Amino acid sequence: MLKNFFKTSIVAAFCFATFSNAQLFRTKDRMDHLEGFDEQKFSYGFYLAANNFDYKLVLDxxxxxxxxxxLVQTKSAYSFGAGLIGKLRLSDYFDLRIEPGLQFVEREIYFDTQSNDQFAAGTPANQPFAPRVLTDADKLRTVKSTYVDIPLLIEVHGDRWYNSRPYAATGVNWMMNLQSNSKAEDDNQQGIFRTTGSNLAWSAEVGIQFYFSRFKLTPGFRGTFMINNESVADNAETPPYWSSAISSAKTRAFMFVLKFE
Structure with a gap:
């Protein structure tokens, strides 16, 4: 369903831009919309996003x-998000943006780590443990995340061309995972994959701003990449079937955003 939503969003944006092409780019009897809009010191709006989230894994x-x-595989998932836009005009070509929002994510991690039974006698990295036969439920972890995503971005844009303007932006994100389970006493042995609650990421974005008579529409593509390791180690007595197999797990996300200002 989310995959269809992602595809539908892109098709809808393409059709919308195509449908409005005559109004936006025609030269005969052309009217420039919202001519003074970008001269404002402050402006605001909201956005909707169709996302693809995955983990970049570095394995032990x-x-x-x-x-x-x-021995560990991750499966990306389509999701959605929404948020608000606040913009501060810095100069004719630069703006400072803050776009707090919520990203709703669900991913899967598959652990094919039965071969770690060979370390049951213990190693410097793990205590001795009693091997167990991993069931399908043991091997699959469905990781649900709700990120409070607060990106602070510097935007650079070109001159207006009729009723459009290209832009690029980059900056840093603070992302708080409300479903991290980082403080839970249970771990993967009880079926809980724990991740960090507070995270730092960086983002890059490109797109085109379209000016209409009453609002500005901005379709864009954004990549967000976590800087810190999100994986929380299992308890010391837990066999090395799960978090011990992962040196680091960092979110990487690709978003199609539609902004309304």
């Missing part, structure tokens, strides 16, 4: 790999 060479085989 002992517990996460069997020779050249990766």
């Amino acid at each position: 060479p002992k517990f996460g790999m069997d020779g050249q085989k990766n």
